Amino acid sequence: MSASSEDLFVRRLADQMRVIAPRLHFLSGKSLQRLRDGAIVPFDFQLSISAGLKTNLVSRSVERFSISYDVWEEKFRVVRLRDFRKSAAGLSAVAAESWCLENLLVPSTGLPADKELWARLDVRTSEPKESAPSSTDSGISIPALIQLLSRPPRPQQDHWTLESASFHLADLKPDVKSDLKSDVKQDVKQ
Amino acid sequence: MDARLHSHVAMKLVLVPLLAVAALFGQSVQPAADTPEPEQATSELNVNSRYTVESVDVNNTRHYRLSTAILDEMHRLIGARLNDDAVKRLANKIRGELRAHDVTFKLLRGGNPESVKVLFEVEKGQSDFDVSIPKFAYNSREGGSGVGEVTGRIGANAFTFAGLSDGDSLAERYSGIQAKYERLSIGSDRVSLGFEFDAYHEQYNQTTLAAIETAVDSSSLGAGAYRSRMNFEPSATFVLAKPLTLTIGFSFEQLQPQLSAAPSESANAVINTLRYHQRWIDSDDTNQELDAGYNLRAATRSLGSDLAYTRHAVNVRYLLMHDHQLIEVTLVGGLIYGRAPLFERFVLGDNTTLRGWDKYDLDPLGGNRMIHGSVTYGYRVVRVFYDTGAVWEQGTAPEAKHSVGVGVSSGLGLFQKGGVLLAVALPIRPGRVEPVFIAGMNF
Numbered sequence: 001m002s003a004s005s006e007d008l009f010v011r012r013l014a015d016q017m018r019v020i021a022p023r024l025h026f027l028s029g030k031s032l033q034r035l036r037d038g039a040i041v042p043f044d045f046q047l048s049i050s051a052g053l054k055t056n057l058v059s060r061s062v063e064r065f066s067i068s069y070d071v072w073e074e075k076f077r078v079v080r081l082r083d084f085r086k087s088a089a090g091l092s093a094v095a096a097e098s099w100c101l102e103n104l105l106v107p108s109t110g111l112p113a114d115k116e117l118w119a120r121l122d123v124r125t126s127e128p129k130e131s132a133p134s135s136t137d138s139g140i141s142i143p144a145l146i147q148l149l150s151r152p153p154r155p156q157q158d159h160w161t162l163e164s165a166s167f168h169l170a171d172l173k174p175d176v177k178s179d180l181k182s183d184v185k186q187d188v189k190q
Numbered sequence: 191m192d193a194r195l196h197s198h199v200a201m202k203l204v205l206v207p208l209l210a211v212a213a214l215f216g217q218s219v220q221p222a223a224d225t226p227e228p229e230q231a232t233s234e235l236n237v238n239s240r241y242t243v244e245s246v247d248v249n250n251t252r253h254y255r256l257s258t259a260i261l262d263e264m265h266r267l268i269g270a271r272l273n274d275d276a277v278k279r280l281a282n283k284i285r286g287e288l289r290a291h292d293v294t295f296k297l298l299r300g301g302n303p304e305s306v307k308v309l310f311e312v313e314k315g316q317s318d319f320d321v322s323i324p325k326f327a328y329n330s331r332e333g334g335s336g337v338g339e340v341t342g343r344i345g346a347n348a349f350t351f352a353g354l355s356d357g358d359s360l361a362e363r364y365s366g367i368q369a370k371y372e373r374l375s376i377g378s379d380r381v382s383l384g385f386e387f388d389a390y391h392e393q394y395n396q397t398t399l400a401a402i403e404t405a406v407d408s409s410s411l412g413a414g415a416y417r418s419r420m421n422f423e424p425s426a427t428f429v430l431a432k433p434l435t436l437t438i439g440f441s442f443e444q445l446q447p448q449l450s451a452a453p454s455e456s457a458n459a460v461i462n463t464l465r466y467h468q469r470w471i472d473s474d475d476t477n478q479e480l481d482a483g484y485n486l487r488a489a490t491r492s493l494g495s496d497l498a499y500t501r502h503a504v505n506v507r508y509l510l511m512h513d514h515q516l517i518e519v520t521l522v523g524g525l526i527y528g529r530a531p532l533f534e535r536f537v538l539g540d541n542t543t544l545r546g547w548d549k550y551d552l553d554p555l556g557g558n559r560m561i562h563g564s565v566t567y568g569y570r571v572v573r574v575f576y577d578t579g580a581v582w583e584q585g586t587a588p589e590a591k592h593s594v595g596v597g598v599s600s601g602l603g604l605f606q607k608g609g610v611l612l613a614v615a616l617p618i619r620p621g622r623v624e625p626v627f628i629a630g631m632n633f
Contacts, residue, residue, distance in 0.1 A: 038297025040236050068237040071297050071306060077237035
C-alpha cells in the first residue's frame with residue numbers, strides 16, 4: 001500500500017527528525033487479527049531521507065517494534081526491539097501506531113540545508129521466520145534489519161510506503177506532542 | 191503427496207543412523223525437546239505473558255493423534271505464566287507431528303481475569319496425506335524389520351496402505367502389504383469401523399522348519415509351514431467409557447501351504463480387544479501412564495475355519511517419569527487352547543522380550559503358553575533393563591530365562607522423545623554369552 005505526499009509530515013526535534021502519518025493505520029487486517037488472537041506481531045520501520053534527488057539517500061533509520069495485545073484489557077503494548085527497555089503499554093491502536101513513529105528518529109545533523117529533501121517511510125510486518133535469526137538478547141541487529149527492508153516485500157506481507165512532499169531543513173516545524181500521547185502509559189525502564 | 195514429505199522421510203532415513211552413532215559415541219546430540227532456549231527475551235514482548243495458562247487445547251482433537259511427548263508439553267504449560275516461545279515451539283512440534291500445513295495459536299480469556307486459555311488451531315491443508323515409518327528395528331541376530339505406511343484422510347475416512355517385513359515378532363518372517371480403511375466416527379465419536387486386508391509371504395528359519403517336520407503331528411501346532419497368508423479383518427471399535435475401548439470383529443485368514451498341491455487352510459476367528467490407556471500428569475512434573483489390554487481370538491468351525499483354537503493374550507505396561515528419571519514395568523502373558531497356526535503362537539527373545547536371547551533357541555515353534563516381565567530404568571537418555579520370562583508348551587514345565595541390557599533412548603531431535611532405542615542385550619546363562627545389538631524406533 002502506498003500513500004500520497006499529503007500523508008507523511010516531517011517534524012524537527014532538536015537535532016533529530018521524526019514523522020507523523022495521521023492516515024497510516026497499520027494495525028489492521030490480518031495483523032490486527034493475529035494480535036487479537038494473542039500473538040506478537042513485529043513491524044519493521046524504515047525512515048529514509050533523500051537530498052537533491054529522491055534517489056540520493058543521505059540518511060536512514062530502521063527499527064523493529066514488537067506489538068502485542070492484552071486479551072483482558074484490550075490494549076496494545078509496544079516494545080522497541082533495538083534496546084528492549086523502551087516500551088509502552090495500555091495503548092489504543094492509534095496510540096500504538098503513533099508511539100512507533102515517535103520512536104523512529106533520524107538525525108538531522110549533516111543534512112544539506114540548501115537542498116530539497118524528501119522523507120520516505122516504509123512499514124511492513126515481519127514474518128515469523130525472519131524474527132528469530134536477526135534477534136539477539138539485546139534486541140535486533142540493525143544490519144539484518146536493513147537487509148530485510150532492502151528486499152521487496154513478499155506478496156503475503158502487509159506493507160505500507162509513504163512519502164513526504166519536498167522540504168528544506170529550515171522550513172521544518174518543531175515537534176509538537178500529539179494529543180494522542182495523553183492515553184499512553186510509558187513504561188520506559190532506562 | 192508433496193515433495194516436502196518425500197524429502198522429510200528421506201532425510202530421516204539418512205540422518206537416523208548418523209545421529210544414532212553420534213548419540214552413542216558423543217554427548218553432543220541432544221533431543222530438541224530437551225534443549226533449553228533463551229526464553230526471557232521474547233516472552234517479555236507479549237503483554238499476555240503476565241497471565242497464567244488455564245488450559246491448552248487443540249481444535250478438532252478427535253481427528254488427530256498426538257504423541258505423549260506433545261501431550262506432556264501441553265500439560266506443562268498449564269499453571270505457568272504464558273511463555274510465548276514455549277507455545278510457538280509447541281505449535282511447531284504439533285505441525286511437524288501432524289504434518290499440518292500450519293498450526294497457529296489463539297489466546298482466549300480464562301475463567302478469571304489473571305488467566306488465559308491457549309487454543310492451537312491446526313490447518314491441515316487441502317490434501318491430508320501422511321507418510322511415516324511407524325516401526326523400524328535392527329537386531330544383529332534377526333536382521334531388520336520395518337513398516338512403511340502411507341495414510342490419506344478425507345473427513346472422517348482414513349485410508350492406510352503399508353508395506354512391511356517383520357522378522358521379529360513371530361517365529362516366521364512375514365513380508366507383504368496391509369491395506370486398511372477406517373471410518374473414524376459413525377454418528378458419534380464413540381464408534382468407529384475398520385476393514386483391513388493383509389497379504390504376506392512367509393520365510394522360515396531352518397531351525398523352525400526342522401521343528402515343524404518333527405512336531406507338526408504331535409504338538410499343538412495347528413498347521414505346517416505355509417508360504418503365504420492372507421487376512422481380511424472387519425472390526426468395530428466402541429469407546430465404552432474413556433479411556434476404555436472395546437474392539438470386536440472377525441479375522442478371516444487363509445494359509446497357502448508350502449507344497450502347492452496341498453489344500454489351503456483357513457483360520458477364521460472372532461476377535462475381541464479390550465484396551466485401557468490412561469495418563470496422569472502431576473503438578474510436580476511426575477507423569478504416569480498405564481496401558482492395559484486383553485485380546486481374544488477364537489477360531490471356530492462355525493465360521494468355516496479348518497483350525498479351531500482360542501488364544502488369550504494380556505498386556506500391562508506402567509510408566510512412571512519424574513524429572514529425568516523413568517521406570518517402566520511391562521507384563522505380558524498368553525495361552526492358547528486348541529491347535530493354532532504358527533503366526534498365533536507366542537514367541538520370546540525378540541526386540542522387546544527376553545532381549546539378548548535367540549528366539550529359535552528358546553522355542554523355534556513358539557509356545558502355547560507364555561509369560562514375560564520387564565523392568566526398565568532410565569536416566570536422561572540412558573536405559574538399563576532386565577527381562578524375564580518363559581515360553582512353553584502346555585503339559586511341560588516352564589523354564590524361566592533372564593536377560594539384561596543397556597542402551598540409549600532419544601528422539602535425536604527428529605522423532606518423538608525417546609522414540610529411538612540403541613541397546614546391547616545379554617542373556618543371563620552359564621557359558622559363552624554373545625551380546626545382541628538392537629537398534630530401532632517405535633518398537
